[in-house]
Amino acid sequence: MQQIITKAKSSYQEREPFVLFAKPNQSVLHAYFQKDAVLYTFENQEGFVFSAFNSKDSFIIPYEKSEAYTCEIQPLFLDAESTEMESFPISESSCFERLVEQAVQSINQNEFSKVVLSRKVSYEVGVDFISSYLQLVSSYVSAFRYLFYHPKIGMWMGASPEQLVQINGNELQTVALAGTQLYQENLFWEEKEKQEQQFVTDYIIGKLNPLVEKINVSLPFTVQAGRLAHIKTFIDAQLKISQKAIEAVKVLHPTPAVCGLPKEPALAFILANEKYDRKFYSGFLGEWNREKSNLFVNLRCAEIEENSIHFYVGCGITKDSIPEKEFVETENKLGTIQRIIKLKIKN
Ligand SMILES: C=C(O[C@@H]1C=C(C(=O)O)C=C[C@H]1O)C(=O)O
Numbered sequence: 001m002q003q004i005i006t007k008a009k010s011s012y013q014e015r016e017p018f019v020l021f022a023k024p025n026q027s028v029l030h031a032y033f034q035k036d037a038v039l040y041t042f043e044n045q046e047g048f049v050f051s052a053f054n055s056k057d058s059f060i061i062p063y064e065k066s067e068a069y070t071c072e073i074q075p076l077f078l079d080a081e082s083t084e085m086e087s088f089p090i091s092e093s094s095c096f097e098r099l100v101e102q103a104v105q106s107i108n109q110n111e112f113s114k115v116v117l118s119r120k121v122s123y124e125v126g127v128d129f130i131s132s133y134l135q136l137v138s139s140y141v142s143a144f145r146y147l148f149y150h151p152k153i154g155m156w157m158g159a160s161p162e163q164l165v166q167i168n169g170n171e172l173q174t175v176a177l178a179g180t181q182l183y184q185e186n187l188f189w190e191e192k193e194k195q196e197q198q199f200v201t202d203y204i205i206g207k208l209n210p211l212v213e214k215i216n217v218s219l220p221f222t223v224q225a226g227r228l229a230h231i232k233t234f235i236d237a238q239l240k241i242s243q244k245a246i247e248a249v250k251v252l253h254p255t256p257a258v259c260g261l262p263k264e265p266a267l268a269f270i271l272a273n274e275k276y277d278r279k280f281y282s283g284f285l286g287e288w289n290r291e292k293s294n295l296f297v298n299l300r301c302a303e304i305e306e307n308s309i310h311f312y313v314g315c316g317i318t319k320d321s322i323p324e325k326e327f328v329e330t331e332n333k334l335g336t337i338q339r340i341i342k343l344k345i346k347n
Contacts, residue, residue, distance in 0.1 A: 001071045004031045005130055012129075012149055019048045019061055021146040021286075022137055023294065027073045029137070032066040039152040040065070042288070044246050049288045049295065050148055050156075053254060053278040059153065060288065073137060088338045091121050096330065097323035099273060106269060107319045114199055115260035115269050118314030119330050120276045126344035127304050133157055135340040140226055144296040146285065156280055158301030159336065161225035164284045165252055167293045170239040172212065172248055176201035176220075178257050178316055179231040180329050183224050189231060192320040194220070197231040199318075200256045204235055207251040212237035225300075226336045245293060249284070258282035258297060258314065279303065281312030300336045311337055 004020065008031070011018045017034040032048055040060050042049050047062040096119050103115050133147040136159050143159035166173045178200045179193035197220060205215060218234040239248065259282075260266020270278075280303070286295040303310040313333040315326050 001029065001074055004029060004069050004071055005134075007031070007033060007069070008147070008149075009130060012155070015151040017061055017150040019050075019146060019148045020133065021048070021144065022073060024142050024144055029071050029073050031069040032061050032063065033069070034061050034066045034150075036065060037151055038065075039150060044244075044288075046289050048148075048286070050150070050153065050280060050283070050285045051253070052280050052283040053258070054283075055250075055253065057280075057283075059150070061150075075138060088121075088123055088334075088341075090331065091119075091334075093324070093327045096327050100317055100321055100323040100326045102273065103269065103317045104319060104321055104323075107317070112265040112269065113261050114196060114256055114316055114318050115266040116256070116258050116282075116314050116316050117270070117326075118274060118278065118281065118312055119334075120278075120281075121311045121313070121334060122308060124308050126307050127309050128342045128344045129155060129157065129304050131342040132304075132340055135342060136337075139340050140300075140336075143225065143300070144286065148285065153280070155304040156298070156301055157304060157337075158298055159226070159340075160285075160296040160299050160301070161223070161228075161230065162257065162297040162299055164255070164286075164295040164297050165248060165293070166295075167239070167245045167248065169291060170241070170243075172208075172237045172239055172245075174204060174208075174235045174252060176204050176233040176235060176255075176257070177223075177230050180315060180333070181229055182332060183227055183229040187222065187229055189222075192318060193231060196316050196318050197233070199261050201233045201235070203256045203261055204252065208235070208237055208248065211239060211243045211248055211251065213240055214238055228332060228336065249295065253284055254282065255297070257316070258299070260316075278312065282314065300333060302337050302341070309341065313337075 020031045042058040042060040047060040051058040140159040147157045149155045162177045178197040215237040220233045223232045283298045313330045315329045
């Protein structure tokens, strides 16, 4: 593990691309160190994909241009350099709440039935990315935990609770995830949350139907993601022989779990009103192979710069949304990623 960490630090200093990741519920750390600094566009070649929300910016660290390493994750392995923790101040709510109100008005005028609105929350601090990532890896074992760096993209880190798609030969598996509350025993889901999650399930089934032979859908159930709980449904299908796996990715992204329904007016609302570029937040990332691929939605993530950090969090808005409650939901999601951040020691 020390070797991978040392190599990640030197790659960052040398401005060379790399990715570290651990799959959900696995204790193996994977690393790819790209041998050049080219920004490769994703064109179905094998590698680690990193794709923006906007679908146009889709990049890859190709396996054939990289050195691969794996190691067992040592429990609570923390970097030797000590770090300082700070709690992040609560951010301003009125702007986001106004945006939610505006979205509810558009829903009431039948422009769309759901839109996922997000916030970008920035702080001027120097982040110790290695210690933060190690903390993230040991804190959120059930998530897809990654640290990505490319000199032409920047550094991103996250713990995603949401699979975009897993493809094994022609077997395809995806999930519909939505609804959020703080995790507790015997929790209860309101109609609004159940309906929101059902929207996502129905949309995914509709999109996949033309590409697959048969489709199996589980009953919705509660899953835990850090301190949060969501509603999840498993969707399994068999790709038709003639269908390429990449086509399934194209129809699935962005799902209504990160964009809205119907997709086009919801997307137009996001682009016109969020007032910042989501970049890679709510895009997708992960391993892409000819036979076996495993992609996740880039949620609970942060963009790390030399002396600042930007957190990105969102939530689904429907006709029954209450702006103050939606703001609290984004604060809870923010906590997931803020909690593991460690700062650089000031000299
Ligand atoms: C958009 C995010 O999360 C998504 C939205 C959810 C919701 O609206 O309840 C729940 C899980 C995710 O599908 C995020 O974490 O930023």
